[in-house]
Amino acid sequence: MIRAVLFDFDGTLTRPDSLDFGALRRALGCPPSAMILEYIEALPGQEERTKAHGILSAFELAAARASVPNPGAEEAVVLLRDRGIGRGILTRNTLASIRESLKNFRAVSEADFAVIHTRESPGRPKPHPDGVIEAARRLGVKTAELLVVGDFIFDIAAGKAAGAPTVLVTNGRAGTGSGAWAHAKVEAAVPDYTIESLSELVPLLEL
Ligand SMILES: [Mg+2]
Structure with a gap:
């Protein structure tokens, strides 16, 4: 039940498809074989992770508005x-x-x-x-x-x-x-x- x-x-x-994962991966430098959140968390420096989160947020917000x-x-x-x-x-x-x-x-x-x-x-x-x-x-x-x-x-x-x-x-x-x-x-x-x-x-x- x-x-x-x-x-x-x-x-x-x-x-x-409101989020273009291909374009997001290219912007992040994330290879097609990697999971995006996990890829960002595995970046070596805090500065890199913060920058990547900023890119991700911008893509997600634009996608949310268009969805x-x-x-x-x-x-x-x-x-x-x-x-x-x-x-x-x-x-x-x-x-x-x-x-x-x-x-x-x-x-x-x-x-x-x-x-x-x-x-x-x-x-x-x-x-x-x-x-x-x-x-x-x-x-x-x-x-x-x-x-x-x-x-x-x-x-x-x-x-x-x-x-x-x-x-x-x-x-x-x-x-x-x-x-x-x-x-x-x-x-x-x-x-x-x-x-x-x-x-x-x-x-x-x-x-
Ligand atoms: Mg889904």
Whole structure:
């Protein structure tokens, strides 16, 4: 029984590709094989890390301003709200970016989510399960009752590692979700369910 849903934000609640990861990697000098946050944390000097965080923040803020709700996203959140199913967000982005993006939503606001767990929150970011476990605790549900929904392998890996059921949103891209799974240095994670858009989410819960 699903009692709450934990959404990834970028590319899941918003349309994918508002952030140009290729351009961001070039600006940071981050190779395609590295994970961006982890790459920045591993830079040798504090000055370099601060500069890299500045570049990342500028890209993220511009992307947040340009982002729009994904098809079916607002309707899904409203339906879950009406049915008393808990809602949270788990993102590798910052709270400032999420708030900026949510300004572009019409029917949904920050108040619709009991938990917004960002990279500034305690615990390791996805693909680690920490954020899923913490979100379940704050939502008052078991991880087995928390449906983790995302468009990337990190979302699925984090959910599975926490013992939560998972849904991959492909955004119409041949079953692999957003971005190249090949560069992700995590075990291949197979989602429990795969949907093209969030308009399929609430019917899925009724199965
Ligand atoms: Mg995403």
